Amino acid sequence: MFTGIIEEIGTIESVKKGASSAVLRIQALKIMDDIHLGDSIAVNGVCLTVTTISTAGFASDVMHETMNRSSLGSLRMGSPVNLERAMPATGRFGGHIVSGHIDGTGTILNIQRDDNAIWYKIKTPLPVLRYIIEKGSIAIDGISLTVANVYKDSFDVSIIPHTALFTTLAKRRVGDLVNLENDCIGKYVERLMGKETQSNNITAEFLAQNGF
Structure with missing residues (x-):
């Protein structure tokens, strides 16, 4: 879970591309104070998992689905990227609820x-x-x-x-x-409304006619 409040601008150190996937190495400074293997980091809004950590940054695997649905495939060495760590339970929602699963x-x-x-x-x-x-x-x-x-x-x-x-x-x-x-x-809401429509014949017109 993220909030959309960017903590730091990182820099792509390297992009190692496979047949349909990639490994991103990202230079960072501020977020490295509290980062662990397996942590979730939003990179340009895409939730990635930290797979390796170095003194200057971290690396993450990017799978085929993510490459197809996002702009991460266009990143090059030196590209700047927005970085945000997952929000702790004691944190503040400075922005809004962000999952890191882009549409x-x-x-x-x-x-x-x-x-x-x-x-x-x-x-x-x-x-x-x-x-x-x-x-x-x-x-x-x-x-x-x-x-x-x-x-x-x-x-x-x-x-x-x-x-x-x-x-x-x-x-x-x-x-x-x-x-x-x-x-x-x-x-x-749309998903739940779809199920209700199928089971109870509730439609948008029905809701409007009844004051909703």
């Missing part, structure tokens, strides 16, 4: 400055966009952000100077691919 990717369509803010317009397929709502939460490359606007094939977010300084989003350019994870609540 898909998006492409940056436009970047525009607005005084001290930076606006990003991101295009994403309908299966991901359907769970994105205005003023709702979304994790972009592991960063907890609030959705400002939703369109038929894209959405907007805006970041403050602090987020630009302490995450990789300010380094992104138009055309870049980003990892997206929707707020998990909507997906669970």
Whole structure:
């Protein structure tokens, strides 16, 4: 479990690719104070397991499914990555509930400055966009952000100077691919509603007619 509050920007030291998988070696500093084998680390929003530890960082295996569903396959030596350790039970939810299991990717369509803010317009397929709502939460490359606007094939977010300084989003350019994870609540509600519809004939129209 993560919160989408980035702790550190790490650097890809090496990428060792297999036929359909990879091993990432990541240089880090701050998070190394409390890291152990088997720990979960969100790397650009993707939950990875620490498999080896060195004085300068750690390594993680990336399986075929993760390569296909995320932007991790495009990482190269020297690429900056957002890092967040799993939240301890005594920690604070500074962002929102983030699982590290991304739903898909998006492409940056436009970047525009607005005084001290930076606006990003991101295009994403309908299966991901359907769970994105205005003023709702979304994790972009592991960063907890609030959705400002939703369109038929894209959405907007805006970041403050602090987020630009302490995450990789300010380094992104138009055309870049980003990892997206929707707020998990909507997906669970849809799944449960689907089961109720099949068993009890409860539909969206029925709920609307009865004041829900």
